[in-house]
Amino acid sequence: MAILDHSLIRAKELAPKEAYEPHPFRIMQFGEGNFIRAYFNWMIHQLNTTGEYRGRAVAVQPTPHGKKMSIFDRQDGSFTVMLKGYMNEKVIDESEVITSIGEGINPYEDWERFLTFAASEELQVITSNTTEAGLSYTYERLEKDRACLSFPGKVTQLLYARYQAFKGSKEGGLHILPLELIDNNGSLLKEIILRKIHDWELGGNFKNWVLNHQFFYNTLVDRIVTGYPKENDEHYFHRLGYEDYLLTVAEPYHLLVIEGNDTIKDILPLHKVSGLNVQYGEVKAYSELKVRLLNAPHTMMFALAQFVGTTTVKQAMSNDQLRQFIKEVMHSVIRPVLPQTDEEKEAYIEGVIERFDNPYQHHQLSDLGLNGMQKFRSRVVPIWRKWKGEETAAEHYLSLSLAALIYYFRPTEPDQESGTTVINGIAVPLREELSTMNFMYAEWNNVSQRKQTMQELVLNVMNNEQIWKESMECVNPAVVASYLTILCKEGGSAAIETLMKHTNK
Numbered sequence: 001m002a003i004l005d006h007s008l009i010r011a012k013e014l015a016p017k018e019a020y021e022p023h024p025f026r027i028m029q030f031g032e033g034n035f036i037r038a039y040f041n042w043m044i045h046q047l048n049t050t051g052e053y054r055g056r057a058v059a060v061q062p063t064p065h066g067k068k069m070s071i072f073d074r075q076d077g078s079f080t081v082m083l084k085g086y087m088n089e090k091v092i093d094e095s096e097v098i099t100s101i102g103e104g105i106n107p108y109e110d111w112e113r114f115l116t117f118a119a120s121e122e123l124q125v126i127t128s129n130t131t132e133a134g135l136s137y138t139y140e141r142l143e144k145d146r147a148c149l150s151f152p153g154k155v156t157q158l159l160y161a162r163y164q165a166f167k168g169s170k171e172g173g174l175h176i177l178p179l180e181l182i183d184n185n186g187s188l189l190k191e192i193i194l195r196k197i198h199d200w201e202l203g204g205n206f207k208n209w210v211l212n213h214q215f216f217y218n219t220l221v222d223r224i225v226t227g228y229p230k231e232n233d234e235h236y237f238h239r240l241g242y243e244d245y246l247l248t249v250a251e252p253y254h255l256l257v258i259e260g261n262d263t264i265k266d267i268l269p270l271h272k273v274s275g276l277n278v279q280y281g282e283v284k285a286y287s288e289l290k291v292r293l294l295n296a297p298h299t300m301m302f303a304l305a306q307f308v309g310t311t312t313v314k315q316a317m318s319n320d321q322l323r324q325f326i327k328e329v330m331h332s333v334i335r336p337v338l339p340q341t342d343e344e345k346e347a348y349i350e351g352v353i354e355r356f357d358n359p360y361q362h363h364q365l366s367d368l369g370l371n372g373m374q375k376f377r378s379r380v381v382p383i384w385r386k387w388k389g390e391e392t393a394a395e396h397y398l399s400l401s402l403a404a405l406i407y408y409f410r411p412t413e414p415d416q417e418s419g420t421t422v423i424n425g426i427a428v429p430l431r432e433e434l435s436t437m438n439f440m441y442a443e444w445n446n447v448s449q450r451k452q453t454m455q456e457l458v459l460n461v462m463n464n465e466q467i468w469k470e471s472m473e474c475v476n477p478a479v480v481a482s483y484l485t486i487l488c489k490e491g492g493s494a495a496i497e498t499l500m501k502h503t504n505k
Contacts, residue, residue, distance in 0.1 A: 001237060004244040006076040009097060012241075019048045020078070020099035024122040026055030028158075029129075030062045030151050031179075032072065032104060034227035036129035038081045038250040040179060043270055043278075044100035052272045055124075056102035058117065062130045062151050064108045065418065071245050072104030079246030082229075082236065084360030087252040093360065095240060107147035107154060114147065114154075118161035124267050126155065126176045128189075129221075132374040133433060135180040137192045142200040152189060156196040159214065163206050173213035175267050177258065179221045181295060182378060183287065186216040186260065217260035220283045222290050224355060225250040226363045251361055255290075259283045289348045292334050296379040297352070300329050300397070302368035303404035306423045307492030313363040317356050321496045325397070327353070328503075333394040337386035369408060370431040373467055376405055384474045393503040395479060400499050402475065403483035404492070406461055409440045436467055454488070455481040 002008050009015050027044065029036060047053040059077070061069055082095045107114040117123050128134070134151040148154050155176075166172030178185040190210075197207050226249045229236055237243050257279045258264055265271060270278040279286070298313070304325070305316040316322040330349045338345055368375075384398050409432065411419045417434045420427040430437070443460055446452045452460075458481045462472045486495045 014097040023054045027057035027125045031129040032059040034248040038225045038248045045098045061106045077101035082249045085251040085358040092252040119165035152192040186218040190216040220257040222255040300401040302365045303408035399479040411441045414441045
């Protein structure tokens, strides 16, 4: 069977000619994973198809450990997006070949090629999806002839090279739209870049050029992307009539909110594409409902649901215990502390439950657990703080969720950002900052050697400011430790039963 590439696309007319013409590289994206491709690149493909835009993206591998660039080269950057689920009470099950990525670059191996884009007059947009871990500040030395490890570091390197190429003129300005699910993501990236400029002593003129001529946007993204269907990829290949090792599956629903300078509508006229759900304005109006009522339940369920024996969101929703847990998290833990009207919140909850119930999606809980500590910090802890340490049913739901998170993060080996944990005798992928992985490995090692109790473990985790960035006084360690003990000795179902007794549910 043939592998998807541009020659196959032309021969079989798998995409409109307008979509796969050699358009200029107007976009540089940091990240080549399933989400950004099934979300942002899918949108750019729609835009190219309309004729309202002529542009492609160059995809930059964000870390040295990426594995997709050889596949990108083999498939000419093309891939298939399968949309499966419900939309407007209709079943959607359709595929589309996406051709909006023109090239993939590993900057750790081809730094010179990466830098050529700094001088490009056609480049207009930088975007990214590097997870919460990627959009964070770490001190690092300036590498003049090779890529920095951090995403903000590489952006700063690109901007400095561009500043030099354009001799500090405004024509070198770019529109920068990070797509990481973090509040004020554009403002945060700008702040980190300014810190890099200070760290590296790149000068006041360069700093002013960044402040005056680079446009940073806050964004909100929403689409559930389950990724490559590795368990039944042959089924999809047979259906499509070709092999595609970048194939990714997503739900039909999507939303992009962009907050910032209005010129982005001219640079990237996504609003001109019929059917694209793109909004312009303040992100905050959309973000709190989405992050708190969709992403926070994901983060609160992924560990516990695996300890109960499920592996996907749909399986979790089909388990009576977990379904009740998830619905109570939405209704009793999150809903009361959100400022929107009851009608808005209830409608959003109903929509989220429908999306979680999507029978066509196989959203792996282990995928939700990648960088789970950071996700818990940004998505769940703000909800906990709003309860102000009150002894309520919410405290028990939050405490059980945190206990499951702590139990989940038991790396089998030290010194690995990407390692494994063991759930019900099965190795499960684990990814987090190296310092956090080593810390959790050491803490659990102390427990196994009986050098500390469960409560001491919880106290140490709660007191780790490197993980949480601020005080965790909202948490009662004794309650968390009690649930952690039950999880360790009796399992997930017993822990939920204890929760229900405490909360009279």
